Amino acid sequence: MRNPKVRVATTSLAGCFGCHMSFLDMDERIVALLEQVEFNRSPLTDIKHCDPCDIGLVEGGLCNVDNVHVLREFRQNCKILIAVGACAINGGVPAMRNHYSLQSCLEEAFLNEIGVDNPMIPNDEALPLLLDKVHPLHEVVHVDYYLPGCPPPADAFVKILTDLLEGREPSIPAEILHYD
Amino acid sequence: MSEASLESKKMRRIAVDPVSRVEGHGKITLLMDEENHIHEARLHIVEFRGFEKFIQGRPYREVPYFVQRLCGICPVSHHLAAAKAVDQLVGVDDLTPTSLKLRQLLHFGQTMQSHALHFFHLSSPDLLFGFGSDMKHRNIVGVIEDYPEIAIQGVKIRKYGQQVIAAIAGKRIHGAATVPGGMNKPLTINERDALLVDIADVIRWSQDAVALNETIHCSDQEHRDFGTLRTPFMSLVDPSGNLEMYHGGLRVRMADGAALVDQFDYRGYTELVREEIRPWSYMKFPYLQSLGKEQGWYRVGPLARVNNCDAITTPLAESARQRFKSLGGGAFVQDTLAYHWARMIEVLHCAESIERLLHDPEILGTDLQAPLGEKRSEGIGVIEAPRGTLFHHYKIDEDGLIEKANLIVSTTSNNQAMNESVRTVANQYIEGNEVTEGLLNHLEVAVRAYDPCLSCATHALGKMPLEVELVGIDGQVIDAVRKGSDGSFDRIG
Numbered sequence: 001m002r003n004p005k006v007r008v009a010t011t012s013l014a015g016c017f018g019c020h021m022s023f024l025d026m027d028e029r030i031v032a033l034l035e036q037v038e039f040n041r042s043p044l045t046d047i048k049h050c051d052p053c054d055i056g057l058v059e060g061g062l063c064n065v066d067n068v069h070v071l072r073e074f075r076q077n078c079k080i081l082i083a084v085g086a087c088a089i090n091g092g093v094p095a096m097r098n099h100y101s102l103q104s105c106l107e108e109a110f111l112n113e114i115g116v117d118n119p120m121i122p123n124d125e126a127l128p129l130l131l132d133k134v135h136p137l138h139e140v141v142h143v144d145y146y147l148p149g150c151p152p153p154a155d156a157f158v159k160i161l162t163d164l165l166e167g168r169e170p171s172i173p174a175e176i177l178h179y180d
Numbered sequence: 181m182s183e184a185s186l187e188s189k190k191m192r193r194i195a196v197d198p199v200s201r202v203e204g205h206g207k208i209t210l211l212m213d214e215e216n217h218i219h220e221a222r223l224h225i226v227e228f229r230g231f232e233k234f235i236q237g238r239p240y241r242e243v244p245y246f247v248q249r250l251c252g253i254c255p256v257s258h259h260l261a262a263a264k265a266v267d268q269l270v271g272v273d274d275l276t277p278t279s280l281k282l283r284q285l286l287h288f289g290q291t292m293q294s295h296a297l298h299f300f301h302l303s304s305p306d307l308l309f310g311f312g313s314d315m316k317h318r319n320i321v322g323v324i325e326d327y328p329e330i331a332i333q334g335v336k337i338r339k340y341g342q343q344v345i346a347a348i349a350g351k352r353i354h355g356a357a358t359v360p361g362g363m364n365k366p367l368t369i370n371e372r373d374a375l376l377v378d379i380a381d382v383i384r385w386s387q388d389a390v391a392l393n394e395t396i397h398c399s400d401q402e403h404r405d406f407g408t409l410r411t412p413f414m415s416l417v418d419p420s421g422n423l424e425m426y427h428g429g430l431r432v433r434m435a436d437g438a439a440l441v442d443q444f445d446y447r448g449y450t451e452l453v454r455e456e457i458r459p460w461s462y463m464k465f466p467y468l469q470s471l472g473k474e475q476g477w478y479r480v481g482p483l484a485r486v487n488n489c490d491a492i493t494t495p496l497a498e499s500a501r502q503r504f505k506s507l508g509g510g511a512f513v514q515d516t517l518a519y520h521w522a523r524m525i526e527v528l529h530c531a532e533s534i535e536r537l538l539h540d541p542e543i544l545g546t547d548l549q550a551p552l553g554e555k556r557s558e559g560i561g562v563i564e565a566p567r568g569t570l571f572h573h574y575k576i577d578e579d580g581l582i583e584k585a586n587l588i589v590s591t592t593s594n595n596q597a598m599n600e601s602v603r604t605v606a607n608q609y610i611e612g613n614e615v616t617e618g619l620l621n622h623l624e625v626a627v628r629a630y631d632p633c634l635s636c637a638t639h640a641l642g643k644m645p646l647e648v649e650l651v652g653i654d655g656q657v658i659d660a661v662r663k664g665s666d667g668s669f670d671r672i673g
Contacts, residue, residue: 018252018353024301025352027339028332034321045319093249097230105230110457113232114573114586115450124460126224151252151353
């Protein structure tokens, strides 16, 4: 009997979606990948909560309580959790707000901004509570692998997934390992 | 109608909440009267970054490199809008011909890849399989299985756009393209020749994509009426009124086509547009100042641009535009779902323009740096991003450090329109007190037509799993339903 497909979940937390875009930059190679892999919860599918998965790819850091909630769900359900990209690994550009108080960031955007009629800070209960600081993933859950880059190149995604699919310890050669 | 007057009329409130707003992004609430008429729809945007604060004190040269990291789907848009503002800061009004053409080429590549992603990877499942089709199958994987030719062409159009970006910026996402008053590197003959190999195919596939969208849109009256509004349109146009993505004057036309402003210098944008804040969303609500808060909202993006322009400068896209315009009999095509069709006409325009630029000898020039002029304290850069008019505004101090930043991103300009389209669709499809699964699917389709980006990027990418509550005026839950991950539909209230 054929082995069932390897189940992969992906999500973007406090990121820019660039890592997901870079994942799609594998272009036509996605067709071959889909012969071995099925997507579970991902921005590309309708699945809203992780089923038990083999691999979880998480882009972005943590800037609000919802991000933390999703990350925990991924850790709970994914055998292997990979922190993808600069923001997941060290907070990235969104973490630049850590040099300031959250209040001053909100004030700048909503009270002091140019051309605004009615300065006020949005506070509806529909908005998830913002964290005081932006955090990388490993401060909250155990992370199995780190895929660096802003974003990691498509080849790096292909390599880490291929290694894992073939049961090898992942190894990214220097020429496709980028930190910018 | 103000919220206070709605409350006083004893409206009911329906909350449409993506259970997984953990993906960070939003939910919809509908305010509904006793006849089940939807008076207001709220699309809440729940992401907040604080960019306006933490950019302060940074050198202006860094700005184009930071801001592209606001959005990995259209990073080039932010990079270029910021670069145009930075050009002004260093006293440059005119780039060298080669730098201007390289930026245009870069922008065409970016618009192509972003539009292709949106249609093929995200929206085509709705349009090919139907709004209410099997949820498990309604994604790009399903399209690859059922329509492999369409899916692969889409993947390849996006790939080509990304390759254009990589040739100029060094990599596909978050590259290094601009410097103040110029470009970082020339395009080599080898890079140009590599891009020429596939361009004829890309033009042909883009024509197919236009034809497919025309067929989808015109074959079903439901598509024409779906979330359709009558709004003013805003876009840049070139000095002759042609479609223009990189640089031009602002044109705003009323719903009936009458001109509000034309060839407006975008550096005066604060006279044209103001923004309102509402407590339930981090996304502001821009409006045209002369029309006021209530009447002044407008739409931007492909639908606005293709309607607003007098012509498109490339022949295949111009012929496609004329077919598009004939749908409105000369008047604006206001169909919200026609955004998709207009988007593909723009892909075709990008493909033709890329071919034209690649054959232009100046594209291989090496004179990339315009002489710097007297430093200025303020720069305002505006471009037509894939999703619409994008405003970047910076002020610097004497040391060249950022003092103030203001951005009006494209999706923000469509904020009120997205809310109105959701309201229209909800009105059209809601039945009694019961929130049906069809309504949920349809609300998503209405939002997705606008290709919302940035803070709401997950909306655009994800099929929102939804939970809907119908709450009576006393706060009691009347009805609640949940759309499950397996496509199931449960009543939970």
